[in-house]
Amino acid sequence: MRIRDYPRPRGDTGIGFHWFPDLYHYDDSYLDTFLPLLKSMGASWLVILSHPQRSIPASFIRGLLEEDIEPVVQISTPYIAFLKQDELRELCERYASWGVHYVSPFKEPNLASRWPKWEEDLPERFMDLLIPCLETIYEVEGIIPLFPPLSPGGDFWDTVFLEACLDILNRQKKRPLYEKMAVAIENYAFNKPLTWGKGGKAQWLSAQPYQSLPGCEDQRGFYLFQWYDEIIRQKVGRSLPLLGTANGLVLGDRSSSDFPPIDEATHAQRSAQISQMMIQGELPNYFFNNAFWLLTAEDASPFAQGRWFRPDGEPMLKASVAALQEMAKESRRFRVDLPEKIRVLTDGEVEVMDLEEYLKGVLPREMGKNAPLEALKAQAVAARCYAANAVKYPRHREVGADICTTTHCQVWSPTHDERTNQAVEGTKGIVATYDDEIIGAFYFGHCDGRTRNSEDVWVGALPYCRSVPCICGYDFMYGHGVGMCQRGAMKMAEEGATYEEILCHYYPGIETLAQGSTYELPVVDLSPEIPHLELWEWPRPPEDNGLGIHLGLDFREGALAEELRRVKDLGLKWVLLVPGDEFQMERAIRLFWPQGIMPVVRPYALIDRSHDFVRDVKVMKGCGVPPYIQIYNEPSDDREWSNGRPDLPLFVSKWVNNALAVYDAGGYPGLQVLDVGLLREVIAETRRRGVMNLWGRAWFCPHNYGLNHPPTYPYDRINQEGIPVQNPEWEFVAPIEEVNRWREEGKNPGQTIHDDYNCILGFLAFAKVFEEELGFVPPMICGEGGWQYRSSQDRRYPVIGDYLHASYHQQMFAWFKTGRLSNGAPLPDYLFAVCPWILSGLDADAWYSKSMGTRERTIALVKGLLPFLRELPTPPDDPEPPPDPEDEEWTMTVRRELRAGLRGIAGNFPRAGIGLTITDPWGNSVVTTSGSKGEHGPGGFEVRVWANGLYTLNFLDQRFQVMVQGDFLFLTFTQISPETLPLARLASDWMKEGEGEALWKSLEGDERYEGLFLLDEKES
Ligand SMILES: [Zn+2]
């Protein structure tokens, strides 16, 4: 995971606090007291302690999340000891369902006081306890395990301890954990200046574990995060997020005798300064938050000395509270982390240089003073990026240098030139970035008309090192070909390109950023995916065509039989029914379901009355029908309430309760609302209550009434352009001239379904809400809708007469036959059925109406569509079962070849399609597949590597290692299976006289070996 993909709270300030230092203060009253105080000080993180088995109450977590405060849960145990993994998993799953993202097991393992017994091999013992926890937490979707915080310095020196622990993770092959892990940190500022430790170990070589030389800064200060980051980059290969769990200053702190103890004024001034540095982007992106120790504690607590408030909210550190409250607060900004100094290896000596001064010595040698100025500027930025990466990942670590002055790194000499200096100064502090990181800006002499993809030259595809065309004019390559072609850059500059255009051409996708410029990061939503039925797993009627109707309300036996005849005559496969009681329900189900028609049930239930939906589920299950149950209907309609007064909050709460009951009883709860805002409220309620899993088996019931709008509304030309009446013979509510005037005045150019969803495409607006809130759209069964006979709500459009009633319904039903909606979009798989209102009854809208006759034309057109089957989503093909590694044994033979200037690993497998991961000595991996390089055979592969060392190859649970020594390796992999093994023979010089010949004779007689062997004359 990239640093920017780790979750942060909305409006993140990077400011946080540590809650009470115990487990006993999670009553709502404390939240009521402290939430306003936290918000007033700009806090967006809160570190809270959790019992290993009992969770912090959901209401407490919810209260924080509702105020956009990110909880960091620290599991608290009296001593560091074994945690039961099933309990830990259960705890974390509960936290995940409430929206927590970060959980840390244990605290300060480098302190003797945290251990029942203090022993020598502490990191090993600790990692034995920690690794299972990290793995358990890692498995919980939505939760990121935190490597626990260490005490700065400590009984076992923290930096040494961290290094040792990461070494153990690497050694035990636990590197995959780094993919989703963060590290907790206690970078207390003590009573030292806030700059203490700045620059990290690279700047303070003489700082040694367990001692601090006079005048030499060590890691025990605010900038501890830089020291940890250096260690993490060295051991992990990249930065991991560092989350503050206890930070800031403690009143009266006198840890260092070189500085005065912390008084109230200093406490306030430095606390505000830390917060300002966070907000203004002066601290690196990987340092996520500063959690001030300690928000509050009881008077008798041993930690009362550090608290900002008493438990009743009265400030103890008045000046500090005021300083944070007065501070202007905005979302935290980020900026590029560009070093000021670089350690240069020149003539065997390490010289620390100012980065910009160093660059002035690079440009004359790397591009020359006569190049066009914009090309020189592009070169200056590229060289700056290269140097910044060298500081981050020192290229001469063994001698304590970042970079050398030869072609191995970047050529440098003390010679400066006015023009090249101008290029460096003109781009001072400007770097190119990709994904918030300074790019590895490779460059070379010239290309042959195209640059190269990085993975074609080295291991690893860099997204900004793509092959691009180049105008340098050469037809052969000088250099590696990855990144910027220097000759091409000069040519571009001559033709008028700016340095930014040059850089963006050779490094596609980059941004150029000045060191001082800051930017905001988007908020990442890392809610765990809701486990849900896939669309193909839901029950549907046999020979489904998606067509349905709302049944009439007469459930007497004779009437139902008549309805069934009509439904079958129309070729419909879905019916929505509203039985008055469970007997009516059962009667209808037993009639329709055996005929292959899916009954979707809305039990008649007023929202403010009680109704036993679970009983309905049981009846449906008893009839053997999938229990699609709609819970309540049109909650904003007064007719759905016994007292005639809609109470939407009551609806939301009753729907969630009943849906949960139906869900638990094994039914499919259905939701019906007419308003997208109300849909969001229902989803929010399930989120608040931690029951989002409900959506895994819930469906939505749109009522997509067309009013008197056409099936293409709101995308039709009348609405968009106001075109005049085309069919004057149709019936309008006013004379044509007036209708045309309304059309002109009422047109809505550019209107979309999300602006007006009062039409049959309206379900699309609800789908968008589901997509945003849940990440998927549940099945939709339109339980009412279509066009009501004689509708005339929108005076711009004709009245719905027989002709339009028929034509419009035919167009809606045709979605399922053609696979296209009226607006041309593909029919979404989640739209299971449309059941327009209503098949029969006294109602004027009824297709078989006792008052308005039968809609003969509509019935004829719908029947004209038949028969057809709708295309249903299918499950993805089952992947081939992986071969059982128990049955497999592989051998590898190695052939070495010297090729000028090329290192590589190539080879052949017995078959194509085997995934192969090659990992370099630093843990970087490239993935390839056998068969990708046909010239080495049907299972051939090839990757270029750029350094010598031990490479690890993994495939099919097999693991091999090869040493690259400046050569090109050909590997042949052979599978030894139980079938081929008995055929293996060994012929050797050590065989007894005559045995070799005998073996040869027997092999020669076997046609499988014919021509494969020659027997050498044995020298005597
Ligand atoms: Zn070098």
Ligand SMILES: [Zn+2]
């Ligand atoms: Zn070129």
